[in-house]
Amino acid sequence: MKSALHLTPMLSALLLLQASAALAWDTFVVPHTPGENDTPGLLALATNHSSNATIMFSKGITYNIFTAVKFPVFTNVEIRIEGNLTYPTNISAVQAVVGGSGFPGSWFTFTGGNNVTLRGSTDPEWGWVDGHGQAWWDAVQQANRPHGWAFSHITNGVIRDMKLWKPVAWNFATSGSVNVHAYNNLILAASDTSSFPFNTDGFSAGGTNLLFENNRVTNGDDCLTVGNGAHNITWRNSYCEGGHGLSIGSLGSGGQVADVQNVFIESTVMKSTLYGARFKSWTGGNGLARNITWKDITFIDVPFPIYVTQNYWDQGVGPRPNVTSLLNNTHIQDFLFQNFVGSVRDKPYVEGSCVSDPCWYFVANATGREVAILDLYPDTATNVVAKDIFARTETGRPVAVMCNTTTVTNDVGFKCWDGPFIRTKAGL
Ligand SMILES: *[C@@H]1O[C@H](CO)[C@@H](O)[C@H](O)[C@H]1NC(C)=O
Ligand SMILES: *[C@@H]1O[C@H](CO)[C@@H](O)[C@H](O)[C@H]1NC(C)=O
Ligand SMILES: *[C@@H]1O[C@H](CO)[C@@H](O)[C@H](O)[C@H]1NC(C)=O
Ligand SMILES: *[C@@H]1O[C@H](CO)[C@@H](O)[C@H](O)[C@H]1NC(C)=O
Numbered sequence: 001m002k003s004a005l006h007l008t009p010m011l012s013a014l015l016l017l018q019a020s021a022a023l024a025w026d027t028f029v030v031p032h033t034p035g036e037n038d039t040p041g042l043l044a045l046a047t048n049h050s051s052n053a054t055i056m057f058s059k060g061i062t063y064n065i066f067t068a069v070k071f072p073v074f075t076n077v078e079i080r081i082e083g084n085l086t087y088p089t090n091i092s093a094v095q096a097v098v099g100g101s102g103f104p105g106s107w108f109t110f111t112g113g114n115n116v117t118l119r120g121s122t123d124p125e126w127g128w129v130d131g132h133g134q135a136w137w138d139a140v141q142q143a144n145r146p147h148g149w150a151f152s153h154i155t156n157g158v159i160r161d162m163k164l165w166k167p168v169a170w171n172f173a174t175s176g177s178v179n180v181h182a183y184n185n186l187i188l189a190a191s192d193t194s195s196f197p198f199n200t201d202g203f204s205a206g207g208t209n210l211l212f213e214n215n216r217v218t219n220g221d222d223c224l225t226v227g228n229g230a231h232n233i234t235w236r237n238s239y240c241e242g243g244h245g246l247s248i249g250s251l252g253s254g255g256q257v258a259d260v261q262n263v264f265i266e267s268t269v270m271k272s273t274l275y276g277a278r279f280k281s282w283t284g285g286n287g288l289a290r291n292i293t294w295k296d297i298t299f300i301d302v303p304f305p306i307y308v309t310q311n312y313w314d315q316g317v318g319p320r321p322n323v324t325s326l327l328n329n330t331h332i333q334d335f336l337f338q339n340f341v342g343s344v345r346d347k348p349y350v351e352g353s354c355v356s357d358p359c360w361y362f363v364a365n366a367t368g369r370e371v372a373i374l375d376l377y378p379d380t381a382t383n384v385v386a387k388d389i390f391a392r393t394e395t396g397r398p399v400a401v402m403c404n405t406t407t408v409t410n411d412v413g414f415k416c417w418d419g420p421f422i423r424t425k426a427g428l
């Protein structure tokens, strides 16, 4: 009920928009020339028809998006992808574009506007955007990677039915947008070989009043990442496989003053992901992340189902920073992890993103059987609770937790220690 209430402003805005009669609405088909770059034709068309229009990629055509697309500011525009879109297969050609002057930051960039819809196809054969990521992953090629879709500074936006095939880097980002509904999208960033799809984050939620639902993501980084400035974010009824979890942050890098509020994440299956629910802030940050709930999470084969750290740091750069009262920190308040059911991966493993020894995700003194790790600073974490947690380990050994009593002021729902998981009153 709570989530339904908080979405009301957004849904009513969308309903209003849909109720008003659209006058003079036209559909314009993107021109295509075999073997040629279709981006210039697309941009000419979009510039001419930046309001009250559908820009259509036709079914039956594979469009060559050989250079980056920076759309104009749109009003009442739908980008409709019924055909296939392909990036160049030539890695160095893509790198030349990304590294070149004037690159807008993503392969597809929306830079503002009102009532903008990005819509794919429900035909299983068509509507795919092919990034040809496999060759990049196999070559461990990480220079000048093309990010996917920047859906930035849009008011009243929709991202639906999109299908991304082997994207090279992160996928959808909604920074600065207000009232966005992203649903029925599919991201398949899975490698067919032993190579790893680095930094293929699914959805980066920045902005206000954003609803993500019925999305499926197989990737090699965060499934969802909620960034600084995000308010009123709902994520639900989704499936994440192989990546790094349902994350808030990272926040507080370089002393950043963070502000994240009212995030509700529910009804999601986490399959063989490194983390399930995750919060990460850097030592020395500032600000507040509050009112964040992860509810009804099923985790299967997950090493770190619940993981909160206010000590995120780059293991490649040096040792973990020491706690000092001179440093500020990102405060956290009212975090709830409720109804987590599943299996902790406690068999030996090396996750594909591990390239250092120890791995970047290594936790000193962890047994590998922890369903929850609360790695907090004293006096900066208020009301963090895990309740209705039902976990088993894959080996059948007892489930454990890590928690330091000097850093918490409330009953966290389990005995706060480095030891077996023992439910307490707040956990019932
Ligand atoms: C977030 O939702 C709450 C509750 O519905 C509402 O009061 C608040 O105005 C919203 N915040 C923003 C920034 O829209
Ligand atoms: C908003 O865009 C949709 C199509 O994406 C259109 O049907 C609707 O009429 C637009 N709203 C307004 C107010 O034009
Ligand atoms: C777009 O349509 C709206 C009505 O839906 C109309 O008020 C507006 O003038 C149109 N804009 C253009 C540029 O045709
Ligand atoms: C854009 O509009 C101009 C001026 O009306 C016209 O000459 C040109 O053909 C149009 N281009 C496209 C791609 O629609």
Ligand SMILES: *[C@@H]1O[C@H](CO)[C@@H](O)[C@H](O)[C@H]1NC(C)=O
Pocket: 090, 091, 092, 093, 096
């Ligand atoms: C790939 O792109 C680079 C840079 O644009 C170019 O020099 C090279 O000839 C291309 N390779 C092929 C096989 O087309």
Ligand SMILES: *[C@@H]1O[C@H](CO)[C@@H](O)[C@H](O)[C@H]1NC(C)=O
Pocket: 084, 125, 126, 127, 128, 129, 130, 165
């Ligand atoms: C569209 O692209 C996807 C992904 O590359 C591919 O699997 C599919 O076969 C393509 N569709 C057609 C009709 O070629």
Ligand SMILES: *[C@@H]1O[C@H](CO)[C@@H](O)[C@H](O)[C@H]1NC(C)=O
Pocket: 002, 003, 005, 006, 262, 263, 264, 291, 293
């Ligand atoms: C907490 O966030 C939820 C949405 O997840 C919202 O409905 C509720 O009003 C927020 N509560 C407070 C005290 O801000």
Ligand SMILES: *[C@@H]1O[C@H](CO)[C@@H](O)[C@H](O)[C@H]1NC(C)=O
Pocket: 319, 320, 321, 322
């Ligand atoms: C943390 O403190 C210990 C003991 O004082 C010291 O050996 C270590 O170098 C410090 N680490 C950092 C990153 O400053």
Ligand SMILES: *[C@@H]1O[C@H](CO)[C@@H](O)[C@H](O)[C@H]1NC(C)=O
Pocket: 255, 286, 326, 327, 328
């Ligand atoms: C800690 O934050 C306070 C106020 O937010 C600021 O004045 C102070 O400089 C910060 N300290 C450090 C070490 O960044």
Ligand SMILES: *[C@@H]1O[C@H](CO)[C@@H](O)[C@H](O)[C@H]1NC(C)=O
Pocket: 364, 365
């Ligand atoms: C790990 O455990 C050892 C032995 O109890 C302790 O000395 C050390 O401080 C612990 N390390 C961390 C990072 O908690």
Ligand SMILES: *[C@@H]1O[C@H](CO)[C@@H](O)[C@H](O)[C@H]1NC(C)=O
Pocket: 323, 377, 378, 404, 405, 406, 407
């Ligand atoms: C618990 O936290 C306090 C304060 O940060 C720290 O001094 C202590 O070493 C921690 N204990 C363990 C076992 O890590």
